[in-house]
Amino acid sequence: MAASLMMTGAAAQKTSGGISPEMLKQIENAQAKSPADKALFNAIASNAIDDLAKNFSNQGAIDTHFSHETKSQSIHNQKSSGRCWMFSGLNVLRANFAKRNNDTLAVEFSHDYLFFYDQLEKANLMLQGVIDKAKEPIENQYVAMLFKSPINDGGTFCGVADLAEKYGLVPMSVQPETYSAENTSRMSRLIDSKLREYGLELRKMVADGKKAKAINDRKTEMLSTIYHILAITLGEPVKEFSYTFCDKNGKPKGESRTYTPRAFYEATVGGPLNGTFIMAMNDPRRPYYKTYEVEWDRHTYDGHNWKYVNLPMEDIEAMAIASIKDGHKLYSSYDVGKQADRKRGYLDTENFDYGSLFGTTFPMDKAQRIMTFDSGSTHAMTLTAVDLAADGTPLKWKVENSWGSTSGHNGYMIMTDRWFREYMFRLVVDKKYVPEKILEAEKQTPVMVMPDDPLFQEDE
Numbered sequence: 001m002a003a004s005l006m007m008t009g010a011a012a013q014k015t016s017g018g019i020s021p022e023m024l025k026q027i028e029n030a031q032a033k034s035p036a037d038k039a040l041f042n043a044i045a046s047n048a049i050d051d052l053a054k055n056f057s058n059q060g061a062i063d064t065h066f067s068h069e070t071k072s073q074s075i076h077n078q079k080s081s082g083r084c085w086m087f088s089g090l091n092v093l094r095a096n097f098a099k100r101n102n103d104t105l106a107v108e109f110s111h112d113y114l115f116f117y118d119q120l121e122k123a124n125l126m127l128q129g130v131i132d133k134a135k136e137p138i139e140n141q142y143v144a145m146l147f148k149s150p151i152n153d154g155g156t157f158c159g160v161a162d163l164a165e166k167y168g169l170v171p172m173s174v175q176p177e178t179y180s181a182e183n184t185s186r187m188s189r190l191i192d193s194k195l196r197e198y199g200l201e202l203r204k205m206v207a208d209g210k211k212a213k214a215i216n217d218r219k220t221e222m223l224s225t226i227y228h229i230l231a232i233t234l235g236e237p238v239k240e241f242s243y244t245f246c247d248k249n250g251k252p253k254g255e256s257r258t259y260t261p262r263a264f265y266e267a268t269v270g271g272p273l274n275g276t277f278i279m280a281m282n283d284p285r286r287p288y289y290k291t292y293e294v295e296w297d298r299h300t301y302d303g304h305n306w307k308y309v310n311l312p313m314e315d316i317e318a319m320a321i322a323s324i325k326d327g328h329k330l331y332s333s334y335d336v337g338k339q340a341d342r343k344r345g346y347l348d349t350e351n352f353d354y355g356s357l358f359g360t361t362f363p364m365d366k367a368q369r370i371m372t373f374d375s376g377s378t379h380a381m382t383l384t385a386v387d388l389a390a391d392g393t394p395l396k397w398k399v400e401n402s403w404g405s406t407s408g409h410n411g412y413m414i415m416t417d418r419w420f421r422e423y424m425f426r427l428v429v430d431k432k433y434v435p436e437k438i439l440e441a442e443k444q445t446p447v448m449v450m451p452d453d454p455l456f457q458e459d460e
Helices: 002-013 021-029 035-046 049-053 084-100 111-132 141-148 157-167 185-207 212-234 261-268 313-325 354-358 366-371 417-423 436-442
Strands: 241-243 257-259 277-281 290-294 306-310 330-334 379-388 394-400 412-416 424-430 447-449
Touching (some): 049 354, 084 111, 084 261, 084 330, 111 141, 111 157, 111 185, 157 261, 185 212, 257 261, 277 313, 277 436, 313 379, 313 394, 313 417, 313 424, 412 417
Parallel strands (some): 277 306, 290 447
Antiparallel strands (some): 241 257, 277 424, 290 306, 330 379, 330 424, 379 394, 394 412
């Protein structure tokens, strides 16, 4: 038996494509042998790569002047959670409320409240998806996706719109953050485990020919358990509360009133969000001026899939500039880990020179980075300002981040336009700033795409 295994191993070593001793020798001989390489090893062995690759010529003072900037507001902190999409979305909503009130009133929405319903709705989305696909084999692409990631804390602005319209909003002071809201991993893992268990049970009920009512009743019982887990980690959502609106300095304006979450939504947001905006995407792999929809990528079963219009950066920048000039912030998302000087809050393609440090180049363009999973949208931030040259072309941009006021540049990040074009992916724009040509493109029957595409990961 041992001899057989040895022969099998020897045969495997001779298979074409492996690293042979001859190839290894060739690789070793190709290595440069110079004092500089020894010095580089000594340096890199004792220091962070980014500290050594930092481009010194790009370390000067950051120009903080912006020709067009929206009103500032308090900086929030998502802590150890993937809720950047919610923080950015609610940043836009509270900024719009302040602008409608001539900046005489301010409001801060509870992330914990909306997150509770986000998690409950995603649990239902998973369980109902399992029921819908129960006759498919568990290896089916959709079924496997449901069990692989039953629930998560990432998302997009579509989730903010669906959840806020359905459940309303409450002030942060009424339902503040809990530890599990700010540190979501353990709670999510426990809920994941229960949902996988429940998913198998629901599949068996369908296989055993149980009636639809019995299956739905059991799903409701399952969701009651998920609700209980959420209630003792995030707190049960408030149903009614008393609140007094204040200015940005905390001075009360008017008298205290009693609100429900829906009534507070009407008082602060007003009408529906869905139908008032488009989501623009820059994906150079696909044709522009086409509409795409990410199948099964939504927060609520009865809500909206993530739908977007694919546009060149010139159009995206023009809409962003129009919105900022009119005083309105925008939800936007980026590959924030690329060429990011987080300490200074500065994003530029020339921040780090990895090529010179390692004696190579990194020449892939945006489309190539996306298709090979090298780049994609990872983080949502709120676009707040643009600096325009005399001819109207953008020089740099500014975003309000959700990593606290001590991160980056006083809670903000400044990005050059060349970085913006390479690593910006999504923008949510009010339709009043969208040209007719793009509005018409948005009305097309969308091309359905799969959520496992490298560019369609949810913002965290």
